[in-house]
Amino acid sequence: MFISAGLDSDGNNKSLPFYYYANHPDNSTFDSDRVKVLESLHNRTPTKILDVPLIRVSQIIDKLTVNNDNTLVHLLSIDVEGMEKNILSSFFESRILPWVVCVEDLGHLAQDIPTTSIHKLMVKNGYKLGMRTFLSSIYILESKIQYLKSPFTNEWVK
Secondary structure, eight states: OOOOSEEESSSOOSEEEEEEOSSOGGGOBSOHHHHHHHHHHHOOOOSEEEEEEEEEHHHHHHHHHTTOSSOOOOEEEEOOTTOHHHHHHHHHHTTOOOSEEEEEOTTOOGGGGGGSHHHHHHHHTTEEEEEEOSSEEEEEEGGGGGGSOOTTTGGGOO
């Protein structure tokens, strides 16, 4: 399932401002605090501010659980421009635990990942950090590691 919309974790918003940077599209975000940081550190201001319609995370979860008592999500990749923790929290509150989660956590060095709020949330919900890419961290649900047939996860299987 691919969703081309903003996600609202609590259902309080119909739309949100999306700060678009034409010359630096990787800086585009929903996060107004990040906009302030980009302006103060790099003198970058958004090229456009777009009003993006939102859908609730519960709507996605409802689609996943229709006619399926035992919802299985094998891979969840989240790149939601500053709303990652809210979205993950919504999934975990619904007790949908994807086997593997790739989550963008922009702006953190690899050695700082264990101190981030996203990492703490993932560990609290039974995940282990599998690897780090340039922009994202990949977590594996500890109870599902044994089912992933890979020499890279063998050392984790008890």
